[in-house]
Amino acid sequence: MTEKIKKILIANRGEIAVRIIRACRDLGIESAAVYSECDKTAYHVRMADEAYYIGPSPSTESYLVHERIIETARKCKADAVHPGYGFLAENPSFAEKCLEAGIIFIGPKPETIRLLGDKLLARDTALKAGLPVVPGRDIGGLDIASALAAATDIGFPVLVKAAGGGGGKGMRVVTSEDLFAESLKSAANEAASAFGDSRVFLEKYLPRPRHIEIQILADTHGNCIYLGERECSIQRRHQKVIEESPSPVVTEALREQMGRAAVSIARSAGYVGAGTVEFLVDHDLSFYFLEVNTRLQVEHPVTEMVTGLDLVKEQVFIAEGAPLKYIQEDIKLLGHAIECRIYAEKPEEGFVPSTGTLTHYRIPAGPGVRVDSGVLLNSQIPIFYDPMIAKLIVWGKDRRETIDRTRRALQEYRVGGVDSTIGFHLTIMDNEKFIRGDLSTRFLEEEYPDNDYHRLDGEVLEKAAIAVALDSFINERKIILSQTSSHNRPACGWVTYHRKNSLRQFRGSR
Numbered sequence: 001m002t003e004k005i006k007k008i009l010i011a012n013r014g015e016i017a018v019r020i021i022r023a024c025r026d027l028g029i030e031s032a033a034v035y036s037e038c039d040k041t042a043y044h045v046r047m048a049d050e051a052y053y054i055g056p057s058p059s060t061e062s063y064l065v066h067e068r069i070i071e072t073a074r075k076c077k078a079d080a081v082h083p084g085y086g087f088l089a090e091n092p093s094f095a096e097k098c099l100e101a102g103i104i105f106i107g108p109k110p111e112t113i114r115l116l117g118d119k120l121l122a123r124d125t126a127l128k129a130g131l132p133v134v135p136g137r138d139i140g141g142l143d144i145a146s147a148l149a150a151a152t153d154i155g156f157p158v159l160v161k162a163a164g165g166g167g168g169k170g171m172r173v174v175t176s177e178d179l180f181a182e183s184l185k186s187a188a189n190e191a192a193s194a195f196g197d198s199r200v201f202l203e204k205y206l207p208r209p210r211h212i213e214i215q216i217l218a219d220t221h222g223n224c225i226y227l228g229e230r231e232c233s234i235q236r237r238h239q240k241v242i243e244e245s246p247s248p249v250v251t252e253a254l255r256e257q258m259g260r261a262a263v264s265i266a267r268s269a270g271y272v273g274a275g276t277v278e279f280l281v282d283h284d285l286s287f288y289f290l291e292v293n294t295r296l297q298v299e300h301p302v303t304e305m306v307t308g309l310d311l312v313k314e315q316v317f318i319a320e321g322a323p324l325k326y327i328q329e330d331i332k333l334l335g336h337a338i339e340c341r342i343y344a345e346k347p348e349e350g351f352v353p354s355t356g357t358l359t360h361y362r363i364p365a366g367p368g369v370r371v372d373s374g375v376l377l378n379s380q381i382p383i384f385y386d387p388m389i390a391k392l393i394v395w396g397k398d399r400r401e402t403i404d405r406t407r408r409a410l411q412e413y414r415v416g417g418v419d420s421t422i423g424f425h426l427t428i429m430d431n432e433k434f435i436r437g438d439l440s441t442r443f444l445e446e447e448y449p450d451n452d453y454h455r456l457d458g459e460v461l462e463k464a465a466i467a468v469a470l471d472s473f474i475n476e477r478k479i480i481l482s483q484t485s486s487h488n489r490p491a492c493g494w495v496t497y498h499r500k501n502s503l504r505q506f507r508g509s510r
């Protein structure tokens, strides 16, 4: 039974809220936004058909308050809630409460979110589904000596990981025995305060893996397909900053192997909706299951660009109970896509957030360019949330053309009033190793150990010098003009002659 959704409440903000509103509009579905105090005039609020205030700026008092969002959905008669990513997107009890309130949660079933959201249970599920996993060990209930013995058995370096983790939190690389006890403690403490769950486990730390993930779609009728891969190896502090599809190293055969593995774990978990199965890929191209993200990913647009599908629309169709319109053989990848996450951050200072007002904002356009922006000119970048400004997504017929177009688009992009990562991305687009596709999750720390992203070449230096000269020339002129007011400014000969002449005419006419 399919039931058409008429109104969707979007339980999110920024670019992803705008992205979902656009899909709603394409589908003729009404959209309702929610907003906190500091988001009163935000882009997603202006874009939506309706908008509702849900509380003060801190997300714990607004975007994360289950009851307030469900109450708003009820009040505005939304038949579905789309959680986007982050905030409540992977919260099983929120999904449960939506269903109890008779509202469709656009995502998997709560029990699937619960199962796959726990990294230990997800590892077990992957093992049962026959997926290769990174060698590891659950150390729950073990004393320090036994945990250390387990780590020695795996072999250093090991990675201590939070079972309930996400966003790179509660993770510690341990290179030797003597650092083990301390790292274990600090990872568990961080996990307890971030997720309210101090359970940690051990994994073999792969020295230079690639992060490659598979997008899947599964409907309520038992159909499940994979939509190719995304390479997300350009990371800082285990968080993605540039993503692309397809991966420069994935062959047709490897894609099929990884795709089948992804479908297999999705089936074991009773998955419904759009999801992502993440893998680490070693230098010999052997792959290991990492985790499943039970939501739309930030980087979903690169998959949309190469498959031609609209993943948000697909999520809505699945939530309505419709069967997938495609079988595996229908999915063909065309061309190449790259996404650059444009943040209001200072890359040279370790990517610290740069909050404030966007006093200048001009987005790029032209062949192959898509900008999923969460802001407008004069928008605020508040301190309360992730400082993402937009995602620049670029398509080209091959990787080379895509890199060239990305560089061109980045050069067109103008952000003023706050710092941005545009210059950082430009540097990466010129990096020889990146251009060769020689990537690993350690790429940034190996290539730019001091956050030195300003490797200016001669041409850029020349342009910069011209810009500085022009700027100081204009400023000097401004000073001269303001100093020479209209009373004492020496007029040129033509002006003096004209003035005298017109005075003579005036006198003559009296």
Ligand code: ADP
Residues within 6 Å of the ligand: 134, 159, 165, 166, 167, 168, 169, 203, 204, 205, 206, 207, 209, 211, 235, 238, 239, 278, 280, 290, 291, 441
């Ligand atoms: P989170 O859910 O916090 O994002 P993930 O398990 O998805 O954590 O891992 C995030 C990133 O951490 C990976 O993309 C990779 O860069 C790194 N990572 C995770 N596990 C390993 C491992 N066993 N060896 C090396 N790097 C790892």
